Amino acid sequence: MTRSSPGPPPERARSRELIRRARRLIPGGVNSPVRAFSAVGGDPVFIARGRGSRLFDVDGNEYIDFLGSWGPLILGHAAEPVVAAIQKAAREGTTFGAPTPHEVDLAGLVTEAFPSIEKVRMVSSGTEATLSALRLARAATGRDLIVKLEGCYHGHVDALLVKAGSGLLALGIPASPGVPETVARQTLTAAFNDAAALERLFAEHGPRIACLIMEPVAGNMGVVPPAPGYLQAAREITRRHGSLLILDEVMTGFRLAPGGAQQLYGVRADITTLGKVIGGGLPVGAYGGPADLMQRIAPEGPVYQAGTLSGNPLAMAAGAETLRQLRAPGFYERLERMGATLETGLAQAARDAGAAATINRVGSMMTLFFTASPVTDLASATRCDTRRYAAFFHRMLDRGVSLPPSQFEAFFLSAAHTDDDLQATIRAAGEALAEA
Numbered sequence: 001m002t003r004s005s006p007g008p009p010p011e012r013a014r015s016r017e018l019i020r021r022a023r024r025l026i027p028g029g030v031n032s033p034v035r036a037f038s039a040v041g042g043d044p045v046f047i048a049r050g051r052g053s054r055l056f057d058v059d060g061n062e063y064i065d066f067l068g069s070w071g072p073l074i075l076g077h078a079a080e081p082v083v084a085a086i087q088k089a090a091r092e093g094t095t096f097g098a099p100t101p102h103e104v105d106l107a108g109l110v111t112e113a114f115p116s117i118e119k120v121r122m123v124s125s126g127t128e129a130t131l132s133a134l135r136l137a138r139a140a141t142g143r144d145l146i147v148k149l150e151g152c153y154h155g156h157v158d159a160l161l162v163k164a165g166s167g168l169l170a171l172g173i174p175a176s177p178g179v180p181e182t183v184a185r186q187t188l189t190a191a192f193n194d195a196a197a198l199e200r201l202f203a204e205h206g207p208r209i210a211c212l213i214m215e216p217v218a219g220n221m222g223v224v225p226p227a228p229g230y231l232q233a234a235r236e237i238t239r240r241h242g243s244l245l246i247l248d249e250v251m252t253g254f255r256l257a258p259g260g261a262q263q264l265y266g267v268r269a270d271i272t273t274l275g276k277v278i279g280g281g282l283p284v285g286a287y288g289g290p291a292d293l294m295q296r297i298a299p300e301g302p303v304y305q306a307g308t309l310s311g312n313p314l315a316m317a318a319g320a321e322t323l324r325q326l327r328a329p330g331f332y333e334r335l336e337r338m339g340a341t342l343e344t345g346l347a348q349a350a351r352d353a354g355a356a357a358t359i360n361r362v363g364s365m366m367t368l369f370f371t372a373s374p375v376t377d378l379a380s381a382t383r384c385d386t387r388r389y390a391a392f393f394h395r396m397l398d399r400g401v402s403l404p405p406s407q408f409e410a411f412f413l414s415a416a417h418t419d420d421d422l423q424a425t426i427r428a429a430g431e432a433l434a435e436a
């Protein structure tokens with residue numbers, strides 16, 4: 001249950017002790033930067049377990065969770081059918097380095113949902129998916145340059161750590177040391193939602209551009225939906241210049257609709273990258289497209305890409321069971337209704353508190369931006385009051401609501417959230433905002 005103000009802040013002594021130890025053993029004490037709370041201050045909370053919509057930390061505090069492990073947990077924590085599928089697969093052996101039926105099962109579910117995907121290759125993370133997609137696009141076009149959009153994040157691929165979102169935005173670093181200048185120079189960038197900028201970039205460099213890679217709905221500068229016609233423009237411009245369009249649906253695939261943003265907005269990618277939901281909480285990524293493109297990949301073709309644990313049976317079983325659960329009648333409609341309830345409630349809470357806020361939402365992904373102006377691209381996102389977000393984040397955490405620890409990330413709803421969870425969250429937000 002959420003706690004009401006002005007109760008004493010929850011005790012987190014064991015989390016504090018663990019992060020002290022972790023910092024001696026692991027860079028920053030974490031295995032992925034945004035978990036360290038650098039953008040909001042304070043110490044991260046160590047999690048003991050999750051169940052449904054709830055997280056329980058190592059000190060026994062309970063939270064309504066809207067982080068959802070950064071997107072995969074569309075069914076909530078420890079969803080019974082997924083846990084059962086993992087247990088069954090584990091008893092049969094954890095990895096073979098040889099094909100198993102689970103891979104064919106998941107590949108079938110993915111290609112059924114995405115008309116743009118005839119063949120799909122499984123990898124173990126979103127990063128692996130996007131780096132492999134870039135290699136394929138360069139091989140297929142014989143061109144070197146790539147275009148990415150400012151504020152989009154596609155994992156920690158060298159070529160894609162240029163004006164990237166997510167952890168780089170949270171830490172305020174424009175690009176990473178260690179990426180060779182020669183690699184960074186191959187990446188051109190344009191603002192999100194600016195079709196004219198894409199036109200100009202392609203007019204100048206078109207014959208050398210292998211691909212445009214983009215999040216169709218940006219989630220890594222906070223949620224920023226595509227303006228009407230923008231995805232269609234990206235599709236048309238890339239096609240006209242003989243470049244490939246890579247839609248990175250690591251976050252949006254099976255979250256916004258079974259066929260991802262492509263289904264929602266009626267656009268078709270040349271290569272689609274997937275991750276998060278398709279692994280059901282285990283490490284999975286994937287990239288896919290038409291058969292004639294995918295046949296360039298080894299061993300059918302010469303484009304090399306491989307992985308010891310690719311298509312891991314536990315991960316495939318978890319993903320396949322998750323995708324089956326999404327077929328329940330009304331699944332996405334219910335997520336949409338819950339998203340609308342939360343959006344409306346948070347907007348009202350912000351108005352009541354006189355807080356300047358803009359909420360962007362697409363289905364079960366949303367961001368509450370602390371700015372009165374519309375957020376349509378990286379420039380408008382970074383005009384937000386990030387200190388106000390940090391204060392809000394901690395006040396919510398202290399009231400038993402776990403939000404992403406950065407202004408530039410998405411809240412994720414899951415099927416495990418209840419109406420009571422949403423109402424408790426809206427009440428907590430009302431109090432937290434009023435304190436500012």
Ligand code: PMP
Nearest residue numbers: 125126127153154155248250251
């Ligand atoms: N693409 C997108 C759109 C993402 O949101 C992310 C991760 N948040 C990635 C790629 C990278 O995925 P991973 O963290 O699994 O490498």
